[in-house]
Amino acid sequence: MDQHALALLKAAESWDWPLAYRIKSSGGQDSKFKAIMPKLLSGFITESQSLGGTLVDQFWVVVGQCHPQLEENIKILRRIGFYSPRHSEIVLFDGVERETINFSPIFEMGAELFTHLCVAFMNPGGPKSRSGTPFSVSDFIAKDTDELLDIAASEGLGTRKQAALKALIFKRDGQSCPLTGLSFDTEDSVKPHLAHIIPNSVHNKPDTIKCIAMLAGTAVRDLVLEQLNDLGNLLHIELNAHVAYDDIHWGIEALNENGVVRFSSSTYFAITHRSPKVKYIYRRVPYKTAKGPGIIRLHDGDQIVFGGGPEAARLGPGPNPSLCNLQLAVARVLRMSGAADIIxxxxxxxxxxxxxxxxxxxxxxxxxxxxxxxxxxxxxx
Structure with a gap:
């Protein structure tokens, strides 16, 4: 049904999409917003199929709400194979006058994904890690790993927990930026910045969490809830790389030993579990062959090496692979559809x-x- 859905959305690029009031009143963004909606939905459906989500199923539920006859025609589409975009469109709209179809549910679905995924992921929010915390991270690095894990598990969202997490990532990944290759040295202004794979902006936003479940499945949703401010969602990178990440110019693709991007919850390497074989790949968004952006030394497709610290065998080889793939999926849709420019x-x-x-x-x-x-x-x- 994903091919039928993509065919329908290709045809939808010529539809007269209604506009939200806030878009109409926001600096002439109306025509741009109309243009991106079919591409936005197509992109999310494609990414959801790779991640193991249910977005395409929800899409057809929504299409069926637009007209009673469409529900019956969707049942026919489910029974037949995909032949061509035109054939899918003919079968779907058979016996239905276009003027009688209320496309509002589809428009609302697109606006919901734009609001609760695109805006949330491109507007990170939350505290940024800059020069440090009221606690000396070097003092925390000297602590035993078990003690650091206890602090990280018991300190809520406070600065003491942040210092413990920073120390744990040094123990996991080492003392250099995996993107730029620069050794962290505060005297030379090469400071480690604590970057979140999934941005803080999803915290306490149930609509965003619902959209994540639809896009990537309930197991990934649960990992986001559990790991948003924990070791699996964090890495140390230099400021230049951090800014480029927040601006959706690069992401991390995590592959398992079979070259597959989908990870179930059972393969997630929590601190108390042994890690599966994971390969982290640097991805430019959108795709470019040159190094960068900025002083990032990697090309698209290069491997990112995490796990260079003394406790990598215990803390895992890097960030949570499912969270990496989720962020990259949203980033790709943001850039491919044009939503990033609007935001x-x-x-x-x-x-x-x-x-x-x-x-x-x-x-x-x-x-x-x-x-x-x-x-x-x-x-x-």
Whole structure:
């Protein structure tokens, strides 16, 4: 059914997609938003099939809500093979006048994915790791691994936990950036930045968690909930690489020993489990052959080497592979569909650094407020 879905969405690129009020009032983004929606849904369906999610099944449920006859025609599509995009479209709309179809449920699904996945992943939020914490990380590195694990498990989201996690990643991955090859040295301003594979912005957002389950399956959803602020979701990288990651310019593809990207929850290497064989691959988003961006020394397709620390055998060879593949899937859809460009513009619209010069109730103030509501997870409907 994924091929039928992709055929339908290709045809949908010519549809007259309705617009959300906030999009209409947000700096002329309306036509761009209309253009990306079919590509956005197609991209998420394709990525979901690779990750083992159920998004394509939900898509057909939503299509069936657009007209009673469509439910019957979808049953026929399920029984026949895929022949061509045109054939799929003819079978789906057989006996249905297009003017009587209410496509709103499909539009709403696209807007929901845009809001709760694209915006959430490209607007990381949460605390950034900069020069350090009130606790000396070097002091924590000297602690026994068991003690660090106990601190990380018992300290909630506080700075003491962050210091313990930073120390554990040094013990797992070593003292250099796996992307740039630079050795961390605070005296030379090469500082380790604690990067989250899945951004902090998904924390306490049930709609985003629901979309993650639909995209990648419930096992991956559970891993996100369990590991969002733990060792499996973290790595140390240099600032230049961190900024490029937050801006969705690269990601990590994790492959198992058979070259497959899908990982079940049973293969996740929690601290108390032995790790499966995992190969981490550097991916430019979108694909480019040159090194970079910035001072990143890797080309697309190069292996990223984690696990160079003294406790790698115990703490695992690197970050959680399922979380890496989830982030990369969303990043690809963001860039492929054009959603990244729209969100970048919304972030610019929401910049209130000149707020003292903007009058309340002025058009500029309203645009800033609208953009900030969108970035905070306001639904684009």
């Amino acid at each position: 970048a513009q919304i972030k610019d619209d929401g910049d209130d650094s000149d707020f003292p010069h903007v009058y309340i109730a002025s058009p500029a103030f309203c645009n800033i407020l609208t953009a900030q509501l969108q970035l905070a997870g306001g639904v684009f409907l």
